[in-house]
Amino acid sequence: MFNKIHDNIFRALNSDFLYSFKHSPVAIVSFIVALTLVLGAVLAPFYAPHNPFDPATLNLMNGFSAPMKPNEFTGETFLLGTDDQGRDVFSTILYGMRISLFVGFAAVTFAMVLGVSLGLIAGYVGGWLDALIMRIADVQLTFPGILVAMLIFGIAKGFTPIDQRDQMAIWVLIIAIGLSEWVQFARVVRGATLVEKNKEYVQAARLNGRRSGGILIGHILPNVLGSVLVIATISLALAIIAEATLSFLGVGAPPTKPSLGTLIRIGQGYLFSGEWWILLFPAVTLLALALSVNLLGDWLRDALNPKLK
Amino acid sequence: MKKRTLVKVRNLDRLFDVSKPLLNRIIEREERKILRAVDDVSIDIEEGETFALVGESGSGKSTVAKMVVGLLPPTKGSIEIDGIDLSDKSKVKELRKLRSEIQMIFQDPFASLNPRWRVEKIIAEPIRSFSLEKNEKAIIAKVAELLTLVGLDPSDGRKFPHEFSGGQRQRICIARALASKPKFIVCDEPTSALDVSVQAQILNLMKDLQDEFSLTFLFISHDLSVVRHMANRIGVMYLGRIVEISNSKDLFENPKHPYTKMLLDAIPDLEMSGKNRNPIEGEIPNPIDPPKGCTFHPRCPFVNERCRKEIPMPIEKDGSIITCHGVEEGRIGKEQGA
Amino acid sequence: MSEILLKIKDLIVEFPTRRGLLRAVDKVSFEISKGEVLGIVGESGAGKSLTGAAIIGLLEPPGRIGGGEIIFDGQRIDNLSDEQMRPLRGKRIAMIFQDPLTSLNPLYRIGEQLVETIQTHLSMDNKQARIRAIELLDEVGIPAPETRIDAYPHQFSGGMRQRVVIALALAGEPDLIIADEPTTALDVSVQAQIISLLKNLCKERGTAIMLITHDMGVIAETADRMAVMYSGQIAEIGKTYDLIRNPKHPYSVGLMGSIPAIKGDVKRLVQIPGSMPRLNNIPKGCSFNPRCEKVFEPCYIKRSPLIDVGNSSVACWLYDEEYKGAKKK
Numbered sequence: 001m002f003n004k005i006h007d008n009i010f011r012a013l014n015s016d017f018l019y020s021f022k023h024s025p026v027a028i029v030s031f032i033v034a035l036t037l038v039l040g041a042v043l044a045p046f047y048a049p050h051n052p053f054d055p056a057t058l059n060l061m062n063g064f065s066a067p068m069k070p071n072e073f074t075g076e077t078f079l080l081g082t083d084d085q086g087r088d089v090f091s092t093i094l095y096g097m098r099i100s101l102f103v104g105f106a107a108v109t110f111a112m113v114l115g116v117s118l119g120l121i122a123g124y125v126g127g128w129l130d131a132l133i134m135r136i137a138d139v140q141l142t143f144p145g146i147l148v149a150m151l152i153f154g155i156a157k158g159f160t161p162i163d164q165r166d167q168m169a170i171w172v173l174i175i176a177i178g179l180s181e182w183v184q185f186a187r188v189v190r191g192a193t194l195v196e197k198n199k200e201y202v203q204a205a206r207l208n209g210r211r212s213g214g215i216l217i218g219h220i221l222p223n224v225l226g227s228v229l230v231i232a233t234i235s236l237a238l239a240i241i242a243e244a245t246l247s248f249l250g251v252g253a254p255p256t257k258p259s260l261g262t263l264i265r266i267g268q269g270y271l272f273s274g275e276w277w278i279l280l281f282p283a284v285t286l287l288a289l290a291l292s293v294n295l296l297g298d299w300l301r302d303a304l305n306p307k308l309k
Numbered sequence: 310m311k312k313r314t315l316v317k318v319r320n321l322d323r324l325f326d327v328s329k330p331l332l333n334r335i336i337e338r339e340e341r342k343i344l345r346a347v348d349d350v351s352i353d354i355e356e357g358e359t360f361a362l363v364g365e366s367g368s369g370k371s372t373v374a375k376m377v378v379g380l381l382p383p384t385k386g387s388i389e390i391d392g393i394d395l396s397d398k399s400k401v402k403e404l405r406k407l408r409s410e411i412q413m414i415f416q417d418p419f420a421s422l423n424p425r426w427r428v429e430k431i432i433a434e435p436i437r438s439f440s441l442e443k444n445e446k447a448i449i450a451k452v453a454e455l456l457t458l459v460g461l462d463p464s465d466g467r468k469f470p471h472e473f474s475g476g477q478r479q480r481i482c483i484a485r486a487l488a489s490k491p492k493f494i495v496c497d498e499p500t501s502a503l504d505v506s507v508q509a510q511i512l513n514l515m516k517d518l519q520d521e522f523s524l525t526f527l528f529i530s531h532d533l534s535v536v537r538h539m540a541n542r543i544g545v546m547y548l549g550r551i552v553e554i555s556n557s558k559d560l561f562e563n564p565k566h567p568y569t570k571m572l573l574d575a576i577p578d579l580e581m582s583g584k585n586r587n588p589i590e591g592e593i594p595n596p597i598d599p600p601k602g603c604t605f606h607p608r609c610p611f612v613n614e615r616c617r618k619e620i621p622m623p624i625e626k627d628g629s630i631i632t633c634h635g636v637e638e639g640r641i642g643k644e645q646g647a
Numbered sequence: 648m649s650e651i652l653l654k655i656k657d658l659i660v661e662f663p664t665r666r667g668l669l670r671a672v673d674k675v676s677f678e679i680s681k682g683e684v685l686g687i688v689g690e691s692g693a694g695k696s697l698t699g700a701a702i703i704g705l706l707e708p709p710g711r712i713g714g715g716e717i718i719f720d721g722q723r724i725d726n727l728s729d730e731q732m733r734p735l736r737g738k739r740i741a742m743i744f745q746d747p748l749t750s751l752n753p754l755y756r757i758g759e760q761l762v763e764t765i766q767t768h769l770s771m772d773n774k775q776a777r778i779r780a781i782e783l784l785d786e787v788g789i790p791a792p793e794t795r796i797d798a799y800p801h802q803f804s805g806g807m808r809q810r811v812v813i814a815l816a817l818a819g820e821p822d823l824i825i826a827d828e829p830t831t832a833l834d835v836s837v838q839a840q841i842i843s844l845l846k847n848l849c850k851e852r853g854t855a856i857m858l859i860t861h862d863m864g865v866i867a868e869t870a871d872r873m874a875v876m877y878s879g880q881i882a883e884i885g886k887t888y889d890l891i892r893n894p895k896h897p898y899s900v901g902l903m904g905s906i907p908a909i910k911g912d913v914k915r916l917v918q919i920p921g922s923m924p925r926l927n928n929i930p931k932g933c934s935f936n937p938r939c940e941k942v943f944e945p946c947y948i949k950r951s952p953l954i955d956v957g958n959s960s961v962a963c964w965l966y967d968e969e970y971k972g973a974k975k976k
Binding site: 365366474475476477504505506507508509510512513516531533534535537538539561571572573574575576577592593 | 690691804805806807834835836837838839842861862863864865867868901902904905906907908909915916917918919920922923
Binding site: 199200201203204205206207208209210214219222223 | 378379380405408409411412413415416417420421422423424425426434435438439482485489
């Protein structure tokens with residue numbers, strides 16, 4: 001058993017994949033940045049100076065403290081300053097990133113499951129079902145993703161009782177963003193499925209009495225996963241930005257549980273009154289997060305498909 | 310002594326709709342385009358023999374192969390294997406049993422193995438799918454036995470397909486095909502992607518296995534010398550129709566149909582070193598719009614008015630089946646003697 | 648022996664990879680005389696196409712010439728720059744590729760492509776070049792060349808397209824044509840037409856051909872001399888007739904025996920066990936030693952030079968005087 005694991009690790013270390021990673025400075029830097037941000041967000045409760053979601057710890061007197069300067073009333077010092085309600089910006093960024101990342105990952109997973117299933121079915125079954133799925137996808141592509149998400153968000157809001165809106169907001173966000181991104185997955189998976197299903201190993205499986213479901217999951221799915229992984233990474237960056245956009249527009253995460261987008265929305269109100277840090281730091285974090293994930297996705301695409309370059 | 314007929318193919322037709330989508334057809338005012346890939350093909354394959362179908366690209370030989378194994382439904386006609394009609398839906402149980410006895414070896418050893426599966430899983434797929442062994446242990450033993458049988462090492466089962474050369478992959482395909490204890494194997498150009506020295510290994514292996522397990526082969530190839538080596542009987546196809554079925558020896562020594570003669574004359578041969586040849590004129594016409602009458606008539610040196618108008622029917626002559634007006638009328642056989 | 652047109656000496660083609668330098672062509676030497684057809688056979692990966700590409704200076708990077716000399720008509724051409732190669736390429740050395748569809752630009756008429764090629768190599772005005780193009784099409788056996796010259800490549804069948812490609816190759820009236828698997832993509836009946844066409848045209852014009860193929864039958868019919876390549880090296884080179892009737896290198900013997908014959912019944916084909924080694928795993932000594940039935944001590948130590956045996960040259964220690972006694976023991 002140990003030998004087998006050792007063997008696998010050895011193979012992975014020597015693989016072309018890792019070689020390409022080691023020889024791409026952009027990939028290494030993006031990976032480090034993305035990993036730091038994700039770990040920083042995930043582990044936030046263990047080291048963040050404040051819990052911005054707990055109103056009891058807030059002191060309004062601390063409001064508008066500049067970074068690294070003692071507050072004129074309380075004398076407390078904050079690394080990245082505080083916002084209007086006296087919340088520590090550093091902590092709100094960490095906690096905001098948790099929400100942004102959670103929404104991003106969950107939305108992409110949702111889009112992936114939906115898109116991959118529909119893509120596999122459309123590609124494998126073909127005929128009118130294929131036509132139907134792909135026409136729906138085409139129609140959806142003609143609307144901007146944000147518009148679709150806002151539409152879904154608006155409809156959902158109408159059906160939710162007021163006292164549960166803040167609770168529901170995150171889940172509605174996930175579904176809204178997920179529904180606006182499944183098309184990419186469906187299209188790519190359908191294309192890959194069309195190629196794979198005509199390969200002789202699929203014919204051999206059919207000859208050997210395998211049923212369609214078994215062939216789809218056992219044979220075709222593992223062979224289209226490579227391209228799915230690439231889109232998932234790029235979609236993650238898009239989903240994070242989409243979430244920020246929605247929250248910025250005020251239809252996303254509520255101010256009591258701010259995501260990066262909500263923080264930027266709060267901050268832009270104070271940009272011209274001198275409190276620049278409330279806007280700048282969340283914005284820079286969002287930029288770093290989205291950019292590093294996106295660059296990682298770009299590299300992944302090249303590494304998995306050397307011919308595409 | 311006449312052997313039992315294992316595979317009986319009768320009046321097989323296969324049409325493909327190759328027209329443009331409906332909207333384009335309406336706008337561009339085009340008619341539906343139908344490609345008749347296989348046209349009225351009848352074959353009998355005896356138990357234990359190798360029957361070969363030869364022809365150039367577009368002759369429909371691979372389409373016949375796909376229909377015989379059940380990967381493609383025929384447009385018309387019937388296929389009966391071991392006494393069971395493949396389209397007979399009332400015999401579900403018998404058909405499932407029959408499926409395990411029909412296998413196929415494909416042309417491209419790179420596309421015919423799932424790149425994400427280990428070899429042992431690939432070979433075990435038919436065993437698991439048809440529930441041929443009771444437990445995991447028996448499956449593992451069976452896979453090891455099959456790997457040894459095709460000249461690989463049982464430890465090769467742990468590897469992935471990309472770790473093997475083309476010839477070794479084709480051995481893996483053969484092992485998979487044998488896993489369900491088949492009676493009948495369709496080989497679709499099994500060596501055309503391989504180098505000659507590897508081709509020899511695979512052809513020898515297939516012959517050995519045929520003797521050992523008394524397999525029946527339907528062998529599809531465009532390479533006449535390979536067919537000559539492997540087959541007992543040969544069917545020559547041209548534009549979806551069978552023009553001649555003869556014993557292997559007869560076909561090469563005394564070809565009767567003008568197209569068969571032409572094909573034999575065209576093969577570059579080691580014996581031809583230093584000699585000149587007279588190549589045959591013309592190329593295969595577009596199968597979407599085949600010539601009227603006998604489809605070979607534009608290239609045939611013995612063509613007459615009847616050939617241009619009337620489609621010839623297969624006739625039996627000296628143990629061969631020939632589809633040619635000239636042979637039927639006795640025009641062509643004589644000329645050759647003179 | 649007539650005048651030597653092309654002389655290759657110890658040609659090395661190598662690929663730098665992160666796992667080290669791979670030698671795809673390893674010290675290959677041969678000559679082609681004026682008007683001669685030299686066939687190069689070998690299995691995939693034997694280095695035959697790379698040898699052809701190296702001669703005409705079309706090696707795909709990172710592949711490069713790692714040593715040796717290529718001398719064409721008395722001039723050394725392996726160290727010429729792309730700019731210096733241009734007047735030679737197409738004009739004096741032409742190339743025919745396997746797939747006629749990709750050798751022709753689908754957006755231009757056949758005539759435009761021919762006229763352009765003719766004018767690149769010969770000083771002719773449009774009218775003259777067009778007349779010449781029609782002549783060429785006629786020569787390669789295209790019916791009604793006056794009308795067909797204005798057709799697009801997709802309007803031609805596979806065989807006709809390969810004829811056009813041959814016409815393009817002949818446009819500059821080259822001294823040498825490198826034909827890389829010219830008939831592999833074609834059907835048997837068309838293949839024969841193209842072979843005789845190529846052979847007859849070159850005989851009339853005195854053009855030499857280097858014919859690269861894996862099809863022994865094609866070589867047998869066309870080539871005056873042939874070379875058998877194995878893992879980047881020449882195993883045997885000699886007169887086609889001799890080499891096919893009486894191969895000497897154990898690899899050539901196996902190769903000839905493994906081809907199913909049209910005439911005569913063979914129960915079993917001769918088979919060479921194993922397969923050609925990968926480039927990163929070439930055995931020491933003679934690269935054929937793991938598959939060779941007649942292998943003996945020197946084969947593991949050193950690779951044999953080409954030894955003259957009768958009309959052929961063979962790279963095998965079996966034919967070395969020094970080992971003749973040793974082997975029998």
